[in-house]
Amino acid sequence: MAPWPAPDLPQLHGKGDGLALWRRDSSAPVPVQVDDVARLYVCGITPYDATHLGHAATYVTFDLAARVLRDAGHGVRYVQNVTDIDDPLLERAARDGVDWRDLATSEIELFHDDMSALRVLPPDHYVSVVETMDKHVATITGLVEKGVTYSVPTPDAVHAGAEDVYLDLSTQRSFGEVSGWDRGEMFEVFAERGGDPDTPGKRDPLDPLLWRVERDGEPAWEGGVLGRGRPGWHVECTTIALDHLGMGFELQGGGTDLIFPHHEMSAVQAVALTDDPPFARSFAHQAMVGYDGEKMSKSKGNLVRVSQLRKDGVDPMVIRTVLLAQHYRTPWEYTPQLLADATTRWQTWCDALKTRGDDGAAELIAGIRAALSNDLDSPRAVALVDEWAARPGNGQPSPQVADALDALLGLRA
Template identity: 50%
Template sequence: MRAWNPPAVPVVPGDGVTPLLHDTASGQRVEAGVDDVARLYVCGITPYDATHLGHAATYLAFDTLQRVWRDAGRTVHYAQNITDVDDPLLERAAATGVNWRELAATEIEGFRRDMEYLSVLPPDDYVAVTEVIPQVGLAVERMLQGGVAYRVEDDVYFDIAAAQEVAPWLLGEESGLDRDAMLALSAERGGDPDRPGKRDPLDPLLWRAARAGEPSWPSAVGEGRPGWHIECSVIALMHLGRDFTVQGGGSDLIFPHHELSAGHAAVLSGHPLARVYSHTGMIAYRGEKMSKSLGNLVLVATLREQGLEAAVLRLAVLAHHYRSDWEWFDDALEAAGERLARWRAATANRALAVGADAELEERAVVERMRAALRDDLDTPSALRAVDQWSATHPPAATGLVPAAVQALLGVTL
């Protein structure tokens, strides 16, 4: 599937650095991307509603990671899925009287516009679930044949206990949750722990057999459609291979989605899904977590249509560390706009004659930005480095800081 047009990313002189990322599974900061090619998978949208700030914050975080990798001389291979057939999409389509394919197409196109507006680097592989139905079916068939899946009526479930015996994967290793917490989240986040016939209430659905009135496809395991977690396992293994560099997403995906996707991939490949599991914090608005179910959304499309410059929105989001939970206040845009104005005013003071002191100062600023971003993508510290430069820099400037701001933060001055 087509992604969106990439933004310009200037090459900044000097030596970029490989980032240290917080790994959710180990709780440690680890060097992410020591190979020449850094491979990244970030879970994509279920296209039944518009992009909100929670989505934007996640994709801006991993956009920053891509930019830091590129600055360090890495080639980046980025894959992202689209869950373009799933219960929330079908339910919204039925409630609104819109064909589910039309609803998905409309929201995917809106997502493209929002990402391009925000200057987010697009994935190399942008893959809809409906494009990989045969491959998912074959993967599920392999699991059945390998004894790590079983049928309940015509549906197919993943056997967690059997998987833990044959694959290098342990339930709870990534999330650190106990069983009671897992059961509660499974029920809340798309699981069916109370279904009779399952070997373990936590066993997730791999393949949903055809139901009347629902879309379905032929496959190696019968007519139906994929479960939620298996789609990401198959797409990631197809396009990135095993042991890829980073799997990313919001912290609400740690369990069950990311943990069970990793389990599926371990069974299919015999290896861990990823080396680092990285997650963004949640954004609250009006006192509660921003979510479609609560309806307390700040939509990117609304801000875009109101004429807000994307650089302002990027700065408002990047002012918070990607792993932190924080609350959105509408005056954040005013503060970000004032910051952008200060930076641009400093840039406008450039002179034709460039002094050696100015060049040394700008190089020092860029190195402070790089050091901040190496340290678990510390964008607030990177922004403060530019703040200090904009307040004190001499009238002669080299243009190095504006180039670094565009390359590393996605903001054009």
């Protein structure tokens, strides 16, 4: 599947210091070690509704990470999936009386438009689950052959005797290493985040679904020894990451709601298949964005959609400025005042770029680089640009600063 078009990326003088990220087992940001090419996997959308600010915050955050790594002189191999077959997509299509494939196509196109408008760098590999079904079948078949799975009787299967397939977590010593959670914490969110703890026949309520055999009215694909069906959500990212990045890639990203079960299960499945930990060397998670007192989510319907803001005439660079003013690890709530503040800020910066000149540009660029290298501290970078823009100008444009804002922060005036 083709991603959205790539924006131009100005080349800056010198290089940045690389990227250090906070880890749950460390009291300070830890440098992301890169041998040659920085391999980055960010979990993509399930295309059943439009991009909201919570989505946008995630993709802007990891866009910043990719920009920092490139600015440090590293090559970047960025992979993102598209979960274009999943229960929420099927449910929304049935509710709206549309074909699930048409719904996915329209929402993917809208997501592309939003990402282009926000000047998010596209992934190098943008991978559809539907288009790579044979690879998911191969992954699950490999796990079955390793003897780390089991089957559960499935009375509502289309074909008599067909059974769903689960990973047996009791065989996996690495389970829990990604999240660091205890079982009580896991159970609190497992069901609401796509798990099926109450399915009869499971050995452990937390065991992840690998293959769902065909049910009446559901799309299904040939699975060889697995029978007709479709893969579970978690194993899709396992397959795509292994196929394009291999084990031990540098960074996996997503929202904090993916820490468990999605990132945990994706990693444990990869280790089960390869016996070669770790799946990813570093993880980073975007904090949740709230609206009207609750987490912004499709299921709750309390969404501020990027596409609607754009239709309302909001400059996409203002939307991006709203996001950059928040630190990715700090939960925050969207308010109209944040948008108003960002509108004023962006206009001030645009005016300064016309009249401030490049006096102090080197100092500003060094400051932005240092801020972003330190756990993607975009609020610090924003504050530095505010300070620069407030100084007296000389009536000249500021091409060096303009290029820095574009290359490092993704903002083009």
